[in-house]
Amino acid sequence: MNRFTAPKPFFDAAIAAFPSSCQALAADAAAKLAPIVDDTYRRRAVCLDVDGRNVYIPERLHFHSGKEIFDQPGQLPLIARCLLTRSTDGHLRQRALRNIVDSHEKWVIPFIVLLTGDYVVEVVTEILPALPKLDRPSYSNFVLQNRPAMRVLRSKATSYWNAYYRQTYPNPRTYPGLVALHELETWAS
Numbered sequence: 001m002n003r004f005t006a007p008k009p010f011f012d013a014a015i016a017a018f019p020s021s022c023q024a025l026a027a028d029a030a031a032k033l034a035p036i037v038d039d040t041y042r043r044r045a046v047c048l049d050v051d052g053r054n055v056y057i058p059e060r061l062h063f064h065s066g067k068e069i070f071d072q073p074g075q076l077p078l079i080a081r082c083l084l085t086r087s088t089d090g091h092l093r094q095r096a097l098r099n100i101v102d103s104h105e106k107w108v109i110p111f112i113v114l115l116t117g118d119y120v121v122e123v124v125t126e127i128l129p130a131l132p133k134l135d136r137p138s139y140s141n142f143v144l145q146n147r148p149a150m151r152v153l154r155s156k157a158t159s160y161w162n163a164y165y166r167q168t169y170p171n172p173r174t175y176p177g178l179v180a181l182h183e184l185e186t187w188a189s
Helices: 010-016 020-036 067-071 078-084 090-100 106-117 121-125 128-133 136-145 147-165 176-187
Strands: 045-050 053-058
Touching: 010 020, 010 053, 020 078, 045 106, 045 136, 053 106, 078 090, 078 106, 090 106, 090 121, 106 121, 106 136, 106 147, 106 176, 121 147, 121 176, 128 176, 136 147, 136 176, 147 176
Parallel strands: none
Antiparallel strands: 045 053
């Protein structure tokens, strides 16, 4: 997870976040989101392995607006909802996560797993009730393929617990991000 790439324009970043089999869908999603993206926002991407292929998930994307995009006529593509989980707005990340957590597409996994290290506990808490419904073999495979990223996520979750949530969760083993990470790591062991 420490393999960062140089900033890319939103369209290129959106396409790079998904496997080649999804390029047309990613281009369509990028076109739908482009009007609300702040393309001047400096973004980096983290390189992750999804079934033997590298994807470059943006660390954060800044949207000028976004909550109303869920209310537009027609179905917002799953890929667009994945990209919205990378928003600088925690409420938008949370709403997008709710919309993707039931998906069984393997390319959705990094977008969900990266949120285990989120600093907004309300976002991380959305993952816990979904854990029993997740595809264990696919998530286990992702964890095994991305051990360095998992270590970084655990470090982030521990830091956020220590800095912001120690009073609410005196035992770090009860902090939602660490609970979710422990479960995912247990599946992969």
